[in-house]
Amino acid sequence: MKILYVASRPLEINTSASIRNRATIEGLIENGNDVTLLTTEPDNNHSSYDSSMLPERLKVHYLKTGGVQSIAKGLRGKRTFIEIRKKLYKIWDYFNVYDNLKGIVGYAGRLKLDMKEFDVIISSSDPKSSHLFVYEWLRRNRDIFVRWIQIWGDPFLNDISRRQAWMKKRIKKEERKLLDGAEKVIYVSPLTLDMQKHIYKKCADKMTWYPIPYLRKEGSVKDSGRLEGKRVKLAYCGDFSSHIRNIRPLYDYAMSHDVELTICGISDLCLENAANIQVLPRMSQDRVQEIESKADILVHISNRSGTQIPGKIYQYSGTDKPVLFILDGEKEKLFHYFSKYNRFVFAENTCEDIQRAVDVIIKHDSDGVIYNSVPDFDPAKIAESILK
Structure with a gap:
């Protein structure tokens, strides 16, 4: 099966979401699928840049981003950047429903990938702009049918990392729009699944949950008494x-x-x-x-x-x-x-x-x-x- 995996934040930026995406992609490849990753161009000067995060045998299609990301990329490495970055991101987060990688959506109308090549598109948050990109891409190509599966690391309306109560109505409207467009919606917590089914009852039948895959299986020398008598x-x-x-x-x-x-x-x-x-x-x-x-x-x-x-x-x-x-x-x-x-x-x-x-x-x-x-x-x- 040919799969397009969309994640607006590059895997090379080492976050928990990147680890989850990498493990999922490696599982797909292990099962014999042909996977292409669509993501944004990484910044080698980012504090969390880690080239080892990119799996082998993975095709990658990079997009450049603009807006606040371009400004941040230009400032990165300068001493004053940390404080300026914090202010830029704080302002962006306060006034915008989506993350600062939303610029990826601007490429939906000029992407040089043929949607007909793929059997499935999987978009994975976080960031939520991953889902928005696919929504806009499919909207512009209504004559082509392709399965769209969404994986949500965090929900949108009830993401505990966001605390702007005044934006809840807008966020709920956007979340409903995205959920309506998917064939299958996957959460990574059974607790989140129950909550989302209650909030978005019309989409409940397409919702499910699966645990996050571990990145690698690792063993060590076992000894049931090895911890007693030592500094743990x-x-x-x-x-x-x-x-x-x-x-x-x-x-x-x-x-x-x-x-x-x-x-x-x-x-x-x-x-x-x-x-x-x-x-x-x-x-x-x-x-x-x-x-x-x-x-x-x-x-x-x-x-x-x-x-x-x-x-x-x-x-x-x-x-x-x-x-x-x-x-x-x-x-x-x-x-x-x-x-x-x-x-x-x-x-x-x-x-x-x-x-x-x-x-x-x-x-x-x-x-x-x-x-x-x-x-x-x-x-x-x-x-x-x-x-x-």
């Missing part, structure tokens, strides 16, 4: 904006216990390094793999609110390392869904319960939990489900 190393690799995730209990736990903790990601918090705590910015995928490979316990922190599930838990599910699953927000629903895999050790987001859960892992006293990769999150399996 924990790793949290993911962004942790304070209004989305609460990392303080984990940080405070490490400050008061004889463990090592590595934190790696973007945040508005200024956490200080300590003798046993290393705080790093977002790193390349290779560096993240190195950090995670040296850790004894991988840590996942749930969102404070909303139905979205951080993608890191699925990436950790491709390993055979212990995973500390810190519950927050929709705790009961998250526990109900993830506990069925008998893969994770759960803790409330408090210092005391984190300590209890870490002790359980150290003593290998986690009843019924098996530290193996989760078959349901295999890329080829999920890619097959997407195309059904």
